[in-house]
Amino acid sequence: MESINTTKSWFALYTKPRCEFKASKELQEIEVDHYLPSVTIIKQWSDRKKKITEPLLRGYIFIYADERERMISLERESIVRCIFDHGRPAKIPEWQINNLKLFLSRKSDFSVNEGLIPGVKVLINEGPFEGVIGTIIDGGNERSIAVSIDLLNRSVVAHLPKESSFELIKNEE
Secondary structure: OOOOOOOOEEEEEEEOOOOHHHHHHHHHHOOOEEEOOEEEEEEEOOOOEEEEEEEOOOOEEEEEEOHHHHHHHOOOOOEEEEOEEOOEEOEEOHHHHHHHHHHHHOOOOOOOOOOOOOOOEEEEEEOOOOOOEEEEEEOOOOOEEEEEEHHHOEEEEEEOOOOOEEEEOOOOO
């Protein structure tokens, strides 16, 4: 008989579009400890203003679960999959979740940057620049990559098409 890991860890689950609150409700029904970071904002239409609560990280919800609970969570209708890293369910350090909770408890203006932060080195895995190592120079919707020859102090900059996929380079010699 296989032993199932009963140690709890934080995992990130990817939800169906606009189903974060539904996922939260479904996880609550099966009594899985979860965290859906959300913010209340004021939306303005041409004729009115309204306070609405929306997820901070669209498409994601976090669970604090053991392996059995993680597997049961994946059976919920609103949950698509668990985020993986190197072929295993990615465990999020507890301090990062606590840090996010602490940050959100402060009433201050902030923004969420989706994607990569400019200055991060990446290896392009797919797309027209496959195999190229470069530096992200624009973290917005129009991502660009710079391929540099440091010795010459020169860079070639190109727009990175949406179909490109990449991975972070942790340490480069």
